[in-house]
Amino acid sequence: MFEFQIAVSEKDKKVLNRLCEDLKSSTAGIKTVITSYQQGGKAFVVIACDDLERPRVSFAICDVISDIISTFYKLEFIENNLALPISNQANLSAFKKALIAFDRETDKYIISRSLKVENTIYLDEFFQFRLKQLRNKWMEIIKLANDNASYLLCNDTFIDLLKFLIDNIEISRGTVNVVKKAGKFVLCDEDFNEIDESKNPLCELDERAKEDEVGLISSLIALSPKKIVVYCNPFENSPALTLISQIFESRISILPAEKNGL
Secondary structure (H helix, E strand, O other): OEEEEEEEEOOOHHHHHHHHHHHHHHOOOOOEEEEEEEEOOEEEEEEEEOHHHHHHHHHHHHHHHHHHHHHHHHHHHHHHHOOOOOOOHHHHHHHHHHHHHOOHHHHHHHHHHHOOOOOEEEHHHHHHHHOHHHHHHHHHHHHHHHHOHHHHOOHHHHHHHHHHHHHOOOOOEEEEEEEEEOOEEEEEOOOOOEOOHHHOOOOOOOHHHOOHHHHHHHHHHHHOEEEEEEEEOOOOOOHHHHHHHHHHHHHEEEEEHHHHOO
16 A cells, blocks of 8 residues: 655645645546645645555656645745835736746656655645755746846836746647626636636636736636637727737737627
């Protein structure tokens, strides 16, 4: 029997919940037992399986931990170190989300390369003591932004940097349709089925980005589609649509609301 434990601060409920959900999802179809308990200020997630399934389960564990660190831990690192005097919440939220998603595959590779799936891993300690290369990598771009804060207060310069980051985020899906339902923008797939954002940790990352327009921009960056089609009134006056049009540029089309066929 193979058994592995992941320890996080018991106060960090969001990380704990995401760990449990993602481990269950990643090992669906594999006979495993996943449980949790709390002890000494830590919450432990335990996963066990037959020795025969160890390689598959170990791969899933690496992927989940890499995902957690490259999202939740990266957001906290950015918020602790980014010092841009940007008062516009939509712009600031979009910038943070773009920083998190930027070069994320490399982040996950660095994390997984340092991981050893053996007995127990303490995530906070692993992040602090084993991932110095990763933290230095993140700090380089944050320092670049901080050192050029005065230039980034110029809207054109800020938009150019945001576009650069977004253009270098790996495409994750084909088309996302943006439609208005009950006065709110809703993200849908190619068949106009509402997208379940809870399955994407980047979408669910920051509770402060849940306001309609801020959330719309933030979620589109997280979903990173190849094409965005927005269906709205031709006279729609929305700061969110203006920013989306600027940062996604060639990937976005805006069509009259009645064209969506709903």
